[in-house]
Amino acid sequence: xxxxxxxxxxxxxxxxxxxxxxxxxxxxxxxxxxxxxxxxxxxxxxxxxxxxxxxxxxxxxxxxxxxxxxxxxxxxxxxxxxxxxxxxxxxxxxxxxxxxxxxxxxxxxxxxxxxxxxxxxxxxxxxxxxxxxxxxxxxxxxxxxxxxxxxxxxxxxxxxxxxxxxxxxxxxxxxxxxxxxxxxxxxxxxxxxxxxxxxxxxxxxxxxxxxxxxxxxx
Amino acid sequence: xxxxxxxxxxxxxxxxxxxxxxxxxxxxxxxxxxxxxxxxxxxxxxxxxxxxxxxxxxxxxxxxxxxxxxxxxxxxxxxxxxxxxxxxxxxxxxxxxxxxxxxxxxxxxxxxxxxxxxxxxxxxxxxxxxxxxxxxxxxxxxxxxxxxxxxxxxxxxxxxxxxxxxxxxxxxxxxxxxxxxxxxxxxxxxxxxxxxxxxxxxxxx
Numbered sequence: 001x002x003x004x005x006x007x008x009x010x011x012x013x014x015x016x017x018x019x020x021x022x023x024x025x026x027x028x029x030x031x032x033x034x035x036x037x038x039x040x041x042x043x044x045x046x047x048x049x050x051x052x053x054x055x056x057x058x059x060x061x062x063x064x065x066x067x068x069x070x071x072x073x074x075x076x077x078x079x080x081x082x083x084x085x086x087x088x089x090x091x092x093x094x095x096x097x098x099x100x101x102x103x104x105x106x107x108x109x110x111x112x113x114x115x116x117x118x119x120x121x122x123x124x125x126x127x128x129x130x131x132x133x134x135x136x137x138x139x140x141x142x143x144x145x146x147x148x149x150x151x152x153x154x155x156x157x158x159x160x161x162x163x164x165x166x167x168x169x170x171x172x173x174x175x176x177x178x179x180x181x182x183x184x185x186x187x188x189x190x191x192x193x194x195x196x197x198x199x200x201x202x203x204x205x206x207x208x209x210x211x212x213x214x215x216x217x218x
Numbered sequence: 219x220x221x222x223x224x225x226x227x228x229x230x231x232x233x234x235x236x237x238x239x240x241x242x243x244x245x246x247x248x249x250x251x252x253x254x255x256x257x258x259x260x261x262x263x264x265x266x267x268x269x270x271x272x273x274x275x276x277x278x279x280x281x282x283x284x285x286x287x288x289x290x291x292x293x294x295x296x297x298x299x300x301x302x303x304x305x306x307x308x309x310x311x312x313x314x315x316x317x318x319x320x321x322x323x324x325x326x327x328x329x330x331x332x333x334x335x336x337x338x339x340x341x342x343x344x345x346x347x348x349x350x351x352x353x354x355x356x357x358x359x360x361x362x363x364x365x366x367x368x369x370x371x372x373x374x375x376x377x378x379x380x381x382x383x384x385x386x387x388x389x390x391x392x393x394x395x396x397x398x399x400x401x402x403x404x405x406x407x408x409x410x411x412x413x414x415x416x417x418x419x420x421x422x423x
Contacts, residue, residue, distance in 0.1 A: 003309035007298070014297040075291020079348075082268050082287045083310050218271040 001085065001093050008097035011070075018063050022102040023109060026059040030113040041118040048117035049127065049178035053171050055113075056106045056131060057164075060138045063102055064163065065156035067094050067146040068213070077150070081217055091209035092202075095136075095143035103135030119182065126181030130194055134174040137198040140205050141166045147209035151216050169197050219246045221284065221356050221387035222267070227276035228410075231262045235274055238410040242403065244356070246385040249378065251392060254405035260391035261289075263405065264358045267389060286354035288362060292345030296334030300325055300344055303333055308351040319350035322377050323370070338365040346374055350381075357381065357388040363396070371396065 012019040033051050034044060071077040080090055110131050111124040119127065145163035149155035177190035223243040228235055236259035244250060252260045266273050267280070268287035294303050304316040320326045323343040328336065333344065342365050349357055357378075363371050375396045378388055390396070391405075 003306055007295070007302075007306045010302075011295055011297060071293075073291075074293055074295070075289055076293030076295070078270060078289055078291075079287065079293040079307075080310075081270060082285065083307075084283060084312065085310060 012101040022059040029055040048119040053175040064142040068150040087210035088206040092206040099139035107131040123181035127178040130177040134194045140201040144205040144209040147212040223279040225277040228274040230274040244387040249388040249400040251402045286352040294333045301329040313353040319347040323347045
């Protein structure tokens with residue numbers, strides 16, 4: 001499993017792997033918002049949690065279709081399916097690699113981008129914690145969606161349509177936690193709910209993803 | 219010792235039965251060449267044996283952890299070097315030492331080269347070298363000699379001979395003469411009498 005994770009990370013940082021693309025996209029989206037809605041700091045501060053979360057979500061979506069598509073194209077997915085590694089573990093490892101190359105950098109960058117949106121400084125911790133707890137769910141749900149659409153032509157578009165509605169609970173509670181913290185209220189309830197969604201996804205979706213892969217590989 | 223036994227096997231592709239009533243048995247040291255015109259079900263049979271799709275009928279007796287499958291695509295990562303590609307598969311299959319596999323397919327000089335810089339034949343050789351690092355006893359190979367030159371085909375035949383001598387078994391679909399002294403099975407004779415479409419069709423998925 002570690003081997004596969006290391007290989008995927010290696011592939012991501014080598015030429016054409018797409019590492020950093022999601023981060024750059026996140027940066028650009030967040031920078032564009034003040035240009036779009038104007039520099040009024042009160043308004044920006046109010047919408048900042050939502051913008052940061054939606055930005056993170058879209059950036060995450062960018063690289064989802066690559067989770068299984070590249071392995072499917074070059075035939076390694078079939079070979080991996082016949083390897084000693086169970087497909088459930090394969091899906092989990094792929095999601096982990098996706099999180100390490102997108103979710104984690106996004107989480108680390110979010111507080112810095114919060115400055116651009118005039119997000120109140122005391123709430124940075126909650127924003128960071130919310131993303132840290134919530135982005136693994138985004139990768140896991142995304143890996144499941146990628147397993148469903150692997151092998152389809154133009155699967156990327158269908159993948160976005162499938163996955164975005166599933167991202168909604170994480171978005172709602174994640175943005176709510178950051179919003180509450182910005183207003184100086186306690187944010188532990190939405191944070192717990194975000195964690196609940198993440199843990200639920202991590203527990204169930206590797207099995208659903210593996211089942212989808214099995215059908216798609218036939 | 220029986221490595222692989224198929225009993226009255228039927229395989230379907232796209233909801234259509236392409237092979238029916240196939241029985242065979244491979245013991246340690248046995249190999250079988252599969253022949254047949256395009257579309258006769260060689261690939262489908264090998265995929266079924268490899269466990270990528272369930273048989274439409276019949277039984278497959280083999281340890282699922284015993285089969286190494288090689289398809290048309292080699293499963294190589296262009297941005298990884300030859301050595302890294304092989305080391306990954308060796309690690310995944312829990313074997314160590316890729317030197318013998320590199321030597322068997324004359325890839326030692328290319329160890330540090332990126333896989334995307336290899337020619338089609340060299341890529342194929344790397345794909346076949348992967349079989350040696352899996353350490354699995356039953357090889358299910360689909361057209362292993364595509365884009366190989368005569369010298370590389372001889373290397374491949376030598377690798378198969380070595381594998382059989384160590385008690386392995388191989389099921390090879392190919393159109394060319396490998397120079398191996400093994401029986402040939404014409405898959406076309408297992409074609410169902412009339413086209414049957416009553417197999418469960420998952421194409422709608």
